[in-house]
Amino acid sequence: MASVDIRDVRKSFGSTAIIHGVSVPIADGEFVVLVGPSGCGKSTLLRMIAGLENITGGEIAIGDRVVNNVPPKERDIAMVFQNYALYPHMTVADNMGFSLKLRNAPQSEIDSKVKRAAEILNLGALLDRFPRQLSGGQRQRVAMGRAIVRDPQVFLFDEPLSNLDAKLRVAMRTEIKELHQRLKTTTVYVTHDQIEAMTMADKIVVMHDGIVEQMGAPLDLYDNPVNLFVAGFIGSPAMNFLRGKIDGQSFVLEGGARLPLGTPPSASASQPAIYGIRPEHFLIDNEAGAAAEVVVVEPTGSEIQVVARLDGQEVIAVFRERHDFKPGDKIRLGTDRRVTHLFDAQSGKTLARQ
């Protein structure tokens, strides 16, 4: 096991810059998730750690060793690919033992290591199968088994769950997290799914257009996003953003409705701003709430999601209680002033966090 240190790493393909100076320290044994929309450079960054892409600028160190010019096989990392990349002509056991075979390990060692990995992943009965004979989840586990057998310094996962159906994805999420808790190997995991990021990570790195927007613990990112992008990306359904301006202890929307505000930043009075409120932080406040009209009601069982028009702007509110709303109903929405967010209208940066 080892730490990974990414220092001001840059990547260009020809004249097109993809990653503009990214620095991420990853502690020994940490589970770090790189998350962002497609094209943000997260997979490229992972491939640079693996050695599958050259590093245009900056440094990547695994342990104490800078690996910029170290070939992939000497970096002592293992990678799980999005399409699993299992060798179709080898059995499960051969797939898992391939790296050991290349290292000329004795057959007895290969067998025992493969057996141990198969036990960890419940693959014991499938060792003689070929990849084509396996289901998606089983293939996924074989790909992880191939990584485990290596006993590497770092695990790299490149969107490993995106080819699985929704139910299996949740199960495998848990399995990967369990595996990490058991093996305690430093892990870098790339995904575009913020729920995967939230549920699995010790540390989330939110990337966008080749830069790191914010990194931190999942709940820290959820509670204290530093800008509009992170606020909108983390959390589902996404945070509501409302345009307006600050007026003392409240926020005035463009149409005149008022929403409560915590302590506003001193210098920002009456400047245009964006008010951020998570759907689950709306509440029904029949006295002080702002008037809104129900547009769509979407019950999910555990909660109801209400799309409402608030002062001309559509917002989503989520309630745990079962309100009996119908489209067209007039409701009054209030917010808890402690959990509202405020962003600068121009830069998108957070003005104040309550």
Add this chain to the structure above:
Amino acid sequence: MADAAVARTEARPMPGEPSAWQQLKVNRNWLGFWFMVPAMAFLVLFLVYPLGKGLWMSFTDARIGREGRFVGLENFEWLSEDSDFIGALIFTIVFTFVASAVKFAIGLYLALLLNNNLPFKAFIRSVVLIPFIVPTVLSAVAFWWIFDTQFSVITWGLVKMGIIDRGSPINWMGDPFMAQCVVIFANIWRGIPFIAITLLAGLQTVSPSLYEAATLDGATRWQNFRYVTYPLLTPIIAVVMTFSVLFTFTDFQLIWAMTRGGPVNATHLMATLSYQRGILGGNLGEGAAIAISMVPFLLAAIMFSWFGLQRRKWQQGESND
């Protein structure tokens, strides 16, 4: 016709059992048969009939303009003592074996090369195809000149470089062994593109992430080829080499345009010998016997690839039982 007439009279809707003819017309299983009839007619006319006729002729002493009598295996008995035939048989086997092996080696190498990211990739790929596009006779004539005893450009080059003496040019097409090498070389030149392009198509179906995974697993370039590329390519190699062996074994044009089987019958393949004896010599029965003698070898090649081609276990989609 009678059946059709009956069918017409019985075409009225009937409550009871439809007639056998009626069933033939509407039954789904028979429908498939009817769709196959035109194709089968073509095959019978252009494949089964000539083959059958050839087989029959090989048992007769037919000559041009004369029907011929059944003589049993006499033609084959003669051939088994005919040194020209034995020579052609041996040369055909050597020719096929050497040319196919070299074509495979160079074709595979070219395919691997072209599968990389080269500048002007599309251009280079089309250049590789050129030997395949040029009409055989045209390229044969070109080779004829290249290896002409007096005007050979190779001899000229060797003389200019001072490697051989101007007074003793290499007798490319005059020396039996040299002539054999030359026709094998020409066949290789012509056959490489087919193998290279087909294997390239096969290579492109291999997912790049498999190479990446193998690289991370610690594979060198050679090990990548040995453990990933080659095993994944074996099915297509089996197909392409079967075709290559069949084409090479039955080659006619190239030999006929370059050497006509000479010198002293050294470059005769079975196909050219058969043509010479049967058509030019007029001994149709004997020519047919030579041609029929090729069949067991071709069948053997097909059987070999049939077993080679059987889907390997890893290719079979299987349920999760």
